[in-house]
Amino acid sequence: MAEHLSQSELDYPFKLLEYFNGFRVSKMIFSACELGVFDLLLKSQDALSAQHVAQELGTSMDGMERLLDALVGIEILEVETAQGTALYSSTDVANLYLAKGSAKSLHDMIIYRSQTVYPLWNNLVDAIREGRNQYEKTFGLPSGHFFQAIYRSEEEMLKFMGIMSCHWVLDGHDVVTAFDLSRFQKVVDLGGCTGALANEMARAYPASSVTVFDLPQVVEAAQKHFKQEDSGVTFQSGDFFSDEIPGADLYVLARVIHDWPEEKCLALLKKVYETCKPGEFPRNQGHPHTLAGR
Structure with missing residues (x-):
């Protein structure tokens, strides 16, 4: 049987093993973040031993050493040996994206x-x-x-808002500049949460006014717990299903549509259509403009 298989088919079981074990890689990174490994290594001026890291973070020596070695194996940490002791340090990628204190932290x-x-x-x-x-x-x-x-508690809501903000760390600028949106003077980000994407929009198109429209508790939490840049983004409270939405030239619905059943999505898009000002794109005059994504 094997002699009739192509090389790619013979290699595929190893690809399957990669898939099978993917959750282990994820959980290693998750665990290191929860324990504070990357934050500790970022703050340190020197590479640290597993014993030092374990003592600082209150873990077992054996468990921490295994975790650090595994992170070296997936090239998130680096290791060097000095006088027979393994010393661990972060890579630039870990410092930039995995440590909590980084501006681009995930x-x-x-x-x-x-x-x-x-x-x-x-x-x-x-x-x-x-x-x-x-x-x-x-x-x-x-x-x-x-x-x-x-949204069952403020703590859980803030966790969710944090992940929504992180989504735009990597590709927010690319999303808002994929098309030239400079012609739109007034932009409304429906369900814009912390304003992370709205800030990217405002930076890319400083002549446009950008408003985040979200639930009252979300707007309050965004302004209280998340750093708001001096980009001119404003917040307005409301429920985009039951309340009147502000008029705009362009509506942004990012990571919104997939959350709701079809009938609610159609109702929301109908409201956007009826509220949005006529467009100016050639061959599309009279139609509202929406920047939508899952």
Whole structure:
């Protein structure tokens, strides 16, 4: 049988093993972030031994050494040997994206994926069978719409807002500059959360006014807990399903549409269509403009 297989088919079992073990790689990074490994290494001026890291973070020596060696193996940490002792230090990538103190940190995203998304995906089979979210089985919460679970407390809401902000660290600028949007004088980001994408929009198009429209508790938390840049972005409170949305030349619905059933999405898009000012694009005059994404 094997002699009839191509080289790519013979190699594929190893690709499958890569897929099978992917969750282990994720959990190593998640665990290191939760323990504060990357923050400790970033603050240190010197490479540290596993014993030193374990003592500082209150873990076992054996467990920490295994974790650090594994992170070296996936090229997130570096190791050198001095007088028979392994000394660990962060790579530039770890310092930039994994340490909490970095301006481009993905730390909040990682913590949310570890503490919320990862446990939920453990019940993926049941989610497929039942066709509903698994918050009740995973966290003992009502199985209504998942935003009720996400916003069940300020702490959980802030975790979710953190991950939404992190989404735009890597590609926010690329998203808002993929097309020239400078012709739109007034932009409204519906469900814009912390204003991270809105800030990218305002920086790219300083002549445009950009407004984030989100629920009152989200707007309050965004202004209280998340650094707001001096970009001119304004916030307005409201529910885009039940309240009137502000008029604009361009609406942004980023990571919004996929959250809701089709009938609610159609109702929201109809509201956008009726509120948005006529466009100016050739061959598309009279139509509203929406920058939408999953």
